[in-house]
Amino acid sequence: xxxxxxxxxxxxxxxxxxxxxxxxxxxxxxxxxxxxxxxxxxxxxxxxxxxxxxxxxxxxxxxxxxxxxxxxxxxxxxxxxxxxxxxxxxxxxxxxxxxxxxxxxxxxxxxxxxxxxxxxxxxxxxxxxxxxxxxxxxxxxxxxxxxxxxxxxxxxxxxxxxxxxxxxxxxxxxxxxxxxxxxxxxxxxxxxxxxxxxxxxxxxxxxxxxxxxxxxxxxxxxxxxxxxxxxxxxxxxxxxxxxxxxxxxxxxxxxxxxxxxxxxxxxxxxxxxxxxxxxxxxxxxxxxxxxxxxxxxxxxxxxxxxxxxxxxxxxxxxxxxxxxxxxxxxxxxxxxxxxxxxxxxxxxxxxxxxxxxxxxxxxxxxxxxxxxxxxxxxxxxxxxxxxxxxxxxxxxxxxxxxxxxxxxxxxxxxxxxxxxxxxxxxxxxxxxxxxxxxxxxxxxxxxxxxxxxxxxxxxxxxxxxxxxxxxxxxxxxxxx
Amino acid sequence: xxxxxxxxxxxxxxxxxxxxxxxxxxxxxxxxxxxxxxxxxxxxxxxxxxxxxxxxxxxxxxxxxxxxxxxxxxxxxxxxxxxxxxxxxxxxxxxxxxxxxxxxxxxxxxxxxxxxxxxxxxxxxxxxxxxxxxxxxxxxxxxxxxxxxxxxxxxxxxxxxxxxxxxxxxxxxxxxxxxxxxxxxxxxxxxxxxxxxxxxxxxxxxxxxxxxxxxxxxxxxxxxxxxxxxxxxxxxxxxxxxxxxxxxxxxxxxxxxxxxxxxxxxxxxxxxxxxxxxxxxxxxxxxxxxxxxxxxxxxxxxxxxxxxxxxxxxxxxxxxxxxxxxxxxxxxxxxxxxxxxxxxxxxxxxxxxxxxxxxxxxxxxxxxxxxxxxxxxxxxxxxxxxxxxxxxxxxxxxxxxxxxxxxxxxxxxxx
Numbered sequence: 024x025x026x027x028x029x030x031x032x033x034x035x036x037x038x039x040x041x042x043x044x045x046x047x048x049x050x051x052x053x054x055x056x057x058x059x060x061x062x063x064x065x066x067x068x069x070x071x072x073x074x075x076x077x078x079x080x081x082x083x084x085x086x087x088x089x090x091x092x093x094x095x096x097x098x099x100x101x102x103x104x105x106x107x108x109x110x111x112x113x114x115x116x117x118x119x120x121x122x123x124x125x126x127x128x129x130x131x132x133x134x135x136x137x138x139x140x141x142x143x144x145x146x147x148x149x150x151x152x153x154x155x156x157x158x159x160x161x162x163x164x165x166x167x168x169x170x171x172x173x174x175x176x177x178x179x180x181x182x183x184x185x186x187x188x189x190x191x192x193x194x195x196x197x198x199x200x201x202x203x204x205x206x207x208x209x210x211x212x213x214x215x216x217x218x219x220x221x222x223x224x225x226x227x228x229x230x231x232x233x234x235x236x237x238x239x240x241x242x243x244x245x246x247x248x249x250x251x252x253x254x255x256x257x258x259x260x261x262x263x264x265x266x267x268x269x270x271x272x273x274x275x276x277x278x279x280x281x282x283x284x285x286x287x288x289x290x291x292x293x294x295x296x297x298x299x300x301x302x303x304x305x306x307x308x309x310x311x312x313x314x315x316x317x318x319x320x321x322x323x324x325x326x327x328x329x330x331x332x333x334x335x336x337x338x339x340x341x342x343x344x345x346x347x348x349x350x351x352x353x354x355x356x357x358x359x360x361x362x363x364x365x366x367x368x369x370x371x372x373x374x375x376x377x378x379x380x381x382x383x384x385x386x387x388x389x390x391x392x393x394x395x396x397x398x399x400x401x402x403x404x405x406x407x408x409x410x411x412x413x414x415x416x417x418x419x420x421x422x423x424x425x426x427x428x429x430x431x432x433x434x435x436x437x438x439x440x441x442x443x444x445x446x447x448x449x450x451x452x453x454x455x456x457x458x459x460x461x462x463x464x465x466x467x468x469x470x471x472x473x474x475x476x477x478x479x480x481x482x483x484x485x486x487x488x489x490x491x492x493x494x495x496x497x498x499x500x501x502x503x
Numbered sequence: 504x505x506x507x508x509x510x511x512x513x514x515x516x517x518x519x520x521x522x523x524x525x526x527x528x529x530x531x532x533x534x535x536x537x538x539x540x541x542x543x544x545x546x547x548x549x550x551x552x553x554x555x556x557x558x559x560x561x562x563x564x565x566x567x568x569x570x571x572x573x574x575x576x577x578x579x580x581x582x583x584x585x586x587x588x589x590x591x592x593x594x595x596x597x598x599x600x601x602x603x604x605x606x607x608x609x610x611x612x613x614x615x616x617x618x619x620x621x622x623x624x625x626x627x628x629x630x631x632x633x634x635x636x637x638x639x640x641x642x643x644x645x646x647x648x649x650x651x652x653x654x655x656x657x658x659x660x661x662x663x664x665x666x667x668x669x670x671x672x673x674x675x676x677x678x679x680x681x682x683x684x685x686x687x688x689x690x691x692x693x694x695x696x697x698x699x700x701x702x703x704x705x706x707x708x709x710x711x712x713x714x715x716x717x718x719x720x721x722x723x724x725x726x727x728x729x730x731x732x733x734x735x736x737x738x739x740x741x742x743x744x745x746x747x748x749x750x751x752x753x754x755x756x757x758x759x760x761x762x763x764x765x766x767x768x769x770x771x772x773x774x775x776x777x778x779x780x781x782x783x784x785x786x787x788x789x790x791x792x793x794x795x796x797x798x799x800x801x802x803x804x805x806x807x808x809x810x811x812x813x814x815x816x817x818x819x820x821x822x823x824x825x826x827x828x829x830x831x832x833x834x835x836x837x838x839x840x841x842x843x844x845x846x847x848x849x850x851x852x853x854x855x856x857x858x859x860x861x862x863x864x865x866x867x868x869x870x871x872x873x874x875x876x877x878x879x880x881x882x883x884x885x886x887x888x889x890x891x892x893x894x895x896x897x898x899x900x901x902x903x904x905x906x907x908x909x910x911x912x913x914x915x916x917x918x
């Protein structure tokens with residue numbers, strides 16, 4: 024078999040595993056003040072931004088890497104990473120899509136993300152992030168009409184410094200945990216969304232993240248602000264090429280919902296999971312946190328986690344405003360040697376706050392999956408309620424499924440209900456489906472989709488179809 | 504603390520007649536304890552109850568030396584009426600009397616100087632503390648095919664001669680094939696502000712049955728920690744019931760290893776707390792082989808300023824197919840200052856298992872109260888009826904009718 028054929032063979036398993044040959048500009052390897060200044064400088068950032076980064080870096084130096092998580096990984100050498108990598112042609116940002124490097128356009132075409140607006144039919148505005156920079160944002164005109172700001176983070180820092188200054192770091196402060204602080208110091212790009220008062224965003228907003236360069240960490244930062252009475256639905260997708268090394272992805276996502284606002288955040292995470300022997304793959308250590316700041320606000324997280332060698336994240340809601348609502352819907356699938364430690368935190372501070380957690384975990388092969396969640400009802404959060412359901416499905420006896428919920432109720436007017444089950448696909452269910460003419464793979468696919476339905480329903484239409492397929496692909500070969 | 508503990512330890516060694524080997528082991532345990540100290544919230548197991556801080560706040564300086572030379576008088580007024588039973592008296596940290604008068608003496612072996620095992624594997628500093636300071640521990644062996652006719656009651660009492668002391672008790676039980684034991688731990692404290700550290704080890708052979716009931720009912724200012732380690736062989740059954748209500752602080756830990764096929768473990772518990780009480784139950788059930796079963800039910804009723812914690816873990820090994828594990832914890836919060844924390848944990852490595860857990864907490868259902876009041880009960884009565892019904896559910900799980908009645912009477916439930 025020649026190399027080309029081998030490549031094709033490989034790609035069958037992970038179709039996003041190709042690499043784009045493109046010239047890059049990189050920051051010098053390693054992490055120190057110089058690198059941070061380099062990043063800040065190349066992005067032509069104002070001084071307050073640099074100060075923000077340096078403050079975070081000062082603190083980062085004092086922090087120790089956490090080690091309480093279930094999936095252990097070899098120590099990461101933070102001095103052996105590139106913290107900034109950008110396609111050369113992006114140095115002077117192209118004014119329009121026509122000026123964009125055709126190779127980049129082709130990459131996104133391969134990924135099924137057409138950036139040309141005329142090619143878009145289903146009305147989703149996209150911001151594409153390639154390694155460390157945002158390369159293109161579509162449908163800008165349409166959005167500007169409504170006063171909606173949807174652009175890359177670097178652009179927002181230049182154009183809307185007041186908004187960024189006001190909200191950046193208010194949900195995830197620079198004094199947060201290890202990876203969040205690292206991100207605050209070195210974050211490169213990401214998306215910025217601002218929905219003005221009373222506006223219901225007319226289309227889905229979406230960001231597509233792609234890691235391309237090797238030995239590079241991706242540190243993006245997303246900030247979404249929904250002003251009073253507004254609504255936005257935001258999608259996030261991720262892929263990376265196949266490499267033998269482990270790559271670090273440590274993003275920060277901050278959501279802020281003011282009075283009566285609603286944010287719906289969906290993720291379909293399909294980073295390269297490593298090969299079947301557990302070599303390579305992305306370490307996905309992401310901090311996602313939403314703040315229901317205003318009254319009657321709502322934040323809803325939906326995630327489909329199928330990729331990454333290690334997924335370690337807990338999208339959380341801080342329910343500060345009275346009557347605010349937090350939701351978390353999750354499907355996490357691990358196969359081969361993948362590991363996941365994921366879940367959510369619901370922190371009830373305001374009165375009459377409600378939260379709902381639906382988590383479905385599926386582990387197959389040699390993988391290990393942990394649901395870890397916190398429900399904390401504060402003593403002032405009168406009449407609050409939480410409902411949690413986490414179900415795990417095991418396929419084979421080499422994998423593990425764990426549930427570690429922390430439940431804290433400090434308010435006697437509030438109620439918490441938690442349920443969890445662990446089981447396998449029963450012989451009866453399989454038998455029934457096979458009897459009706461499905462082959463074993465199809466039968467498992469059907470049962471798994473039924474198991475995940477509650478979460479898949481929460482995704483916007485276009486993504487639901489993709490996610491459903493992804494669920495099937497991720498479990499291929501695990502039956503038997 | 505370090506100086507005090509060393510001085511106290513030397514004093515104990517001087518006044519007793521341990522073998523050189525034992526002294527060496529005890530020293531090793533002591534050093535391990537000094538190194539780790541009392542557990543604090545940095546340890547995952549003690550996340551919700553910082554023992555180091557609790558002792559500091561409630562007792563202050565602990566003293567570890569107890570004079571065991573003179574015996575204590577047994578207060579017979581505390582004896583349980585209406586139930587014939589065997590007795591062990593544990594007073595002020597000293598085992599005063601072991602009385603198996605109802606049993607066939609040839610079927611029970613009491614070994615006084617049970618050896619300290621060389622196993623220093625555990626990471627629990629309180630077990631090290633226990634092993635370093637227990638002056639006498641006993642091993643009770645129940646021979647093959649023998650079932651104790653009457654239950655054994657361990658009276659944990661102390662009088663007001665001691666204060667701010669650390670008291671340790673260690674008992675080991677071995678139940679040979681097809682034997683059975685009913686064991687009641689009855690806590691009756693008269694004194695104040697001591698730290699009581701109890702370590703039980705149970706070894707259940709094939710077909711053996713153990714029923715252990717812990718009753719902590721009388722109000723007292725002591726801080727207690729109790730650890731049960733239960734190893735179970737094929738087809739054996741263990742049942743543990745905990746009534747956690749009297750002490751200022753009480754943490755019960757149950758570690759159960761289901762080593763043999765068809766073995767099963769049941770843990771049921773009640774927290775009934777008020778006034779700054781802080782109690783915890785932590786269970787670890789290790790399903791290590793096929794066809795094992797565990798069932799846990801914990802209920803809490805929490806009054807003003809009280810706090811209860813339930814940490815339950817079901818571990819299923821990759822060989823332990825066909826495991827059936829269930830865990831349910833429920834809490835009623837009666838006051839705005841009460842707090843319930845739970846961490847029901849599943850760690851599963853086998854696929855053909857049925858494991859589930861549930862946890863709920865909230866206030867008393869106003870609709871139910873309304874219903875009862877519309878039937879002529881007043882508010883207080885309705886509330887009591889609902890709470891009693893809530894807790895009775897757990898008591899009904901007790902499989903021994905005699906003891907069930909005894910516990911019902913202790914709590915004050917009427918038939």
